[in-house]
Amino acid sequence: MSRIGKRPINIPAKVEVAIDGQQVAIKGPKGQLSRILPAEVTVEQEGSTILVKAKNDSRPARQRHGLSRTLVSNMVEGVSTGFQRRLEIQGVGYRAQVQGRNLILNVGYSHQVQIEPPEGVQLAVENNTNVIVSGIDKEIVGNTAAKIRAVRPPEVYKGKGIRYAGEVVRRKAGKAGKK
Structure with a gap:
């Protein structure tokens, strides 16, 4: 049995959870996420907590139990507080800038590298060398x-x-x- 999978997920205020079979939809102040969980687990809401349980003691069910709990927990955290990843650029002449939604990198190539973020991800730059990637979906x-x-x-x-x-x-x- 997964130790992580046994832990209940607390639902903060202003977060709504809708469970429809294997489909879990979570709505909060930052946005809305939904995911279809594997058939080997069940999801139940009891008051202000969510419990993820393995349907049986088979190997695939045990493998997906902790994973499913973590995915649901990340969804709850994402719609309530969001996620952020920081990057640092080091090197003489290396810098970054945001142009519209896109990130423009000057990192020693003969050309600038342009990165277009996926939907739901925001890019920001501090001091030309610190890039901040933020959004509600931890995976993206x-x-x-x-x-x-x-x-x-x-x-x-x-x-x-x-x-x-x-x-x-x-x-x-x-x-x-040389010596």
Whole structure:
């Protein structure tokens, strides 16, 4: 039995939950999310909590129990507070700017890289080097941040590139001088 799956999900004020079989729809101040959960789990609402239970003790049911609980919990948190992912750009001349909804990156290529965010994701830039990806769906926010980081991942010799805030990049020594 999943330890995470057993934990109840508290529903904050101003958040509405609609459960229709395997379809879970959650509406809050930031927006609305819905998801179809696997057939191996059941979802029940008891007062101001949501319980996710495995239908039986089979291996697929146990595998999806904790996952389903986490997905529903992320939906509740997303519509009430939202999610945010911060990226830092390091390197001489490397910078970012927002043009309309799109993100324009100057990261050492001969051209600017333009990234168009998916629906429901907002991009913001602070001090030309800090990019903030925010939205209500944790999965989409994380994927968008990963795509931005993949444009120029941090390299190991000088540390130049795009990294997550707080990410530690292991550095290599480089060439030893002639003797």
